[in-house]
Amino acid sequence: MSSARVATTDGKRRRALVTPEGFDLGVTIGSAGARLAALTVDLGLLLLMFIAVILLAVFGVISLGFERGEPLMIGVMIAMFLLRNFWFIGFEAGKRAATPGKRLLGLRVVSRDGDALNVDQVIARNLMREIELFLPLTMLSFRGAGGGLDGWVVLFGVGWALLFTLFLLFNRDRMRVGDLLAGTWVIETGKQKLGEDLSAPQYDAHRYVFTRAQLAAYGVAELTRLEEVLRLKDDAQMWVVTDAIVGRIGWAEHVSDAEGFLSAYYAGLRGHLERDLLFGWKRADKHDSVAPGMPSIG
Structure with missing residues (x-):
């Protein structure tokens, strides 16, 4: 499928997003404030889930004993990694292309070329969040748990997180590095029913x-x-x-x-x-073969 034409329309955040079929889906880029608020909501919900997982693990360790409970704690760390990634990937790969935080703030993810958002793009933009945000935070938490933080380590970790977090403030389309690599925008959807x-x-x-x-x-x-x-x-x-x-x-x-x-x-x-x-037939788009017995149009 050919690439769409993308152009700027009136308004600082208004964009023309023309699909390969010639449909102009004029969109409004989500503001940095709305995106930060959406991320805060998602991280808050994730934190509540993390606390629940940790409490269950603590009760498990108490029941099994510290020596036998060590594999359980390792399992908790893996579960938290999978949870935070599948939270973002799972919701954005769905029909609404938005996490609960984005839905609350009236945002969703779209492909910048006007084509349908695909799973590869969703995975790419969200795995980059590991490097942008969670890697420095995890590094700081491990150093803190290990007994004291070196000042340079703290400065490096905070600087790393700020560099990637503030990246969207310095480009007109309010893209994270993950959006840039995945070819996505985060746009406003308004309050219409979906x-x-x-x-x-x-x-x-x-x-x-x-x-x-x-x-x-x-x-x-x-x-x-x-x-x-x-x-x-x-x-x-x-x-x-x-x-x-x-x-x-x-x-x-x-x-x-x-x-x-x-x-x-x-x-x-x-x-x-x-x-x-x-009947087990799914037509991906207008270029896909028609179902058996169906005439072709155009």
């Missing part, structure tokens, strides 16, 4: 009826982008996408309501793809 709520009736169900051939024109990737368009509710953007879909599926009737048309097509496409999944 995901499954978009399939709720927002249109006259009898006005727009699509054939299976017309619904077979797109796949999961386009469904995700259409969801973004409906969530952002930008009128000009919705008309650009409507024109693209009308041309691709050969829709002959006049469309006077872009949001109603897109809502109807979103609901129809989602149902179509879910039915295909029941």
